[in-house]
Amino acid sequence: MELLSSRVILRPRDPARSLAFYRDTLGLAVYREFPGGTVFFLGQGLLEVSGRGASAPGDALALWLQVRDLARTVEDLRGRGVPVLREPRREPWGLHEAWISDPDGLRLVLVEVPEGHPLRTDLRDPPPS
Structure with missing residues (x-):
């Protein structure tokens, strides 16, 4: 398997609260935004906050x-x-x-x-x- 990219995907219970935490509180730079989600730079990785989780x-x-x-x-x-x-x-x-x-x-x-x-x-x- 040849990997070209990767990211961690979080499904937060409260998407708006988690988005504010990663974007505003931690100050992570935005890589990409799309309807229902935001992808942040994590150094050499990416973190996607999208959707909604139940737990x-x-x-x-x-x-x-x-x-x-x-x-x-x-x-x-x-x-x-x-x-x-x-x-x-x-x-x-x-x-x-x-x-x-x-x-x-x-x-x-x-x-x-x-x-x-x-x-x-x-x-x-x-x-x-």
Whole structure:
């Protein structure tokens, strides 16, 4: 299978509330709008908020969102009235993470990749000299 693109699709219980959260509160840039839905940029991915769901997403699903400065991001979101479920901390795997949630309770894991972490390391062999 050859993949050309991908996106996560959310079916919120209250579409207007979720649209306002992702667009206005988080400030995500709009990739595309269509009748009944909006697609947002998520760094190298896309998030579609469309339709209407009947239930909360549950705790088996989370969105992993990498940010440049976790402390600043958390303080900015707190200032916008977003409750912080878990304060920023360094995880055993070396990433700095904090948790918030969207209006339906979907957990958003905010991640800062610190200097020296393997995710920032180019593991390819250096070019021959």
